[in-house]
Amino acid sequence: SLDRVFNFAAGPATLPENMLKKAESELYNWRGSGMSVMEMSHRGKEFLSIIQKAESDLRALLNIPEEYAVLFLQGGATSQFAAIPLNLCKRDDPVDYVVTGSWGDKAFKEAQKFCKPSVIWSGKSEKYTKIPSFDGLEQNPDAKYLHICANETIHGVEFKDYPTPKNNDRLLIADMSSNFCSKPVDVSKFGLIYAGAQKNVGPSGVTIVIVRKDLIGNAQEITPIMFDYKIHVENNSLYNTPPCYGIYMCGLVFEDLLAQGGLKEVEKKNIKKAQILYDAIDESNGFYRCPVEKSVRSLMNVPFTLEKSDLEAEFVKEAAKEKMVQLKGHRSVGGMRASIYNAMPLAGVEKLVAFMKDFQARHA
Ligand code: PMP
16 A cells, blocks of 8 residues: 555565454454453463464465474574474484575574584585585484575575485474465475564564474473473463464464465465566676576575675665665675565565666666
8 A cells, every 4th residue: 555665674574464454453352352362361262263263274274284283482483493403302413404594504503502413515605595406415314303494584595395304214394484385385294394473474473383293292301391392282382371463463364375375376476576576687687686596596585786786775775765675685695685475565576676677777
């Protein structure tokens, strides 16, 4: 609408307008309950209906098998960097990490406190622009799991398919924070999937963990109770007070994704948006450049630089004037980054592409 900007932020990020409006209409008095979702007991029947529907809609969206638990937790994806080794490893267990960007690196570093992780592949020397070929990956058969970051938010590299874990338990674990629910995923290929909500599915404060139930119950003794999956599974994410309002918002977004026809349809839209943006970059005769290898370019986060890097600040400023905001790249890599999550409409990407062409014509 007229008073909204196109928000290309990496997260917290833009949310579906229709669901914001719905939340607005329910803010003061949720469906005749006489109170806001923010004011409800997390143990009351109203909130229970909200969290149960959120879970069942998410299960429908991702086709999550019965053998997996779905948890709505707090602490961000960052907490999971510790919770995963604490729950799935003993202190001396080896684990394998493929590091395709800053987030995978952070996950690896945190795991060093709780198990014995190795980086079996790192894209750092190539500035995190690639994903390794799976054939060449030397995995440790004794590793407890293989960890990947399915989409690196800062560097814009995304796994298009997934490596087969060669460890004894065949466990693959993925941080899907920045591409969660952007496309269908075969959950049964994973031991555990985790994601912060604040990119594709809701506000910050909710962290979703999808974990195979048979992996639960072996947490290290030092595991804080809030990090113990068993506690959260046994209590249906209600061991303590959950982020109620955030879970409610995620539920609205899941409803919206289902109404759009599910993740296959959502993926089609995401492919189209990414395509026109990457095309604009690639067809700019080098005025714009995306450093990421073509086959692994992210559908969600599109980093690009300007050949004339001194124009970058001007680009961001002029775009903001036209109500396209948050286009500055992450401070660690510079340049530009357009995050085009599910809720970014095609019209937003089209407007950005038109602006890029115009900017180039004026500055080439
Ligand atoms: N993993 C990825 C891929 C991310 O993009 C982020 C946040 N940008 C995180 C982990 C950390 O998430 P949080 O801030 O929710 O802890």
